Amino acid sequence: MNKFKLFSLNWWILHILALTFFVFLGHAIHF
C-alpha cells in the first residue's frame, strides 16, 4: 500500500473520492 502513503497525492484522491461516495450514500438511503 506504498502507493497510498499518508497525505500523498494518491491518498488525497482516494479520500476525496471515498468522501464523495459516502456523502452520496448517506443522502440516497432513507428507510
Next chain:
Amino acid sequence: MTIRTYVKSTLLLALIAVSLGGLMLHLRIHPVSKNTSNFLPLLSGILSVIIVPLLFSSKKTISYGYVLNGFQVIVGTIAMAHFSVMNWPLPSSLESIVIKTTLPDIMVLWTKFFIGKALFDLELFGYDSGRHKVGLSYRYPNTGWWLVHFTAVSTVYVLSNWLWR
C-alpha cells in the same frame, strides 16, 4: 499442498460461503424486482462472492481485497443499523433488540471481516507461531485503522443523511 495453501483455501472457502449466505438472504428479504435500490446489496453480494476472493487469492492484489472486504462490512453495518434505528421495535426490551433488529445480521457480517483479516495477516506476516504482533494499532493494516475508518464513514453517512435530504 503446503499448510499455507491449505489454510488459505479453507479461509477463502469460508469467505465465499458466508458471502454467498449473505447474498442469498438479501435476495430473499428484498428482491431487486421490488425496488431498484435493492440493487446495492445485490452488487455488494456479487463483489463479495466473486471479486473479493479473487483479490485475496493473489499476493499482488491482497491489499485491495482486504480494504474492499473491510469497507463492505463497514457499509453493511451502517446501512443495517440505520434500517433498525428507523424501524425500532416497540416496546423496546433486551429481547426485542436482540431478536427484532438487524443486530444478528450485523454480527454475521463481521465474520466476513475477521475471515478477511485472518487471510491478510497470514499472508502478510507469515505462519511463524513465535512471531510477535508489532506496529501502531491505528495505522494500516491494524484493527485500530479500521475503527478510525468505521467512525469516519459513520459520521459522514449520518451527517449527509441528516443535512442533505
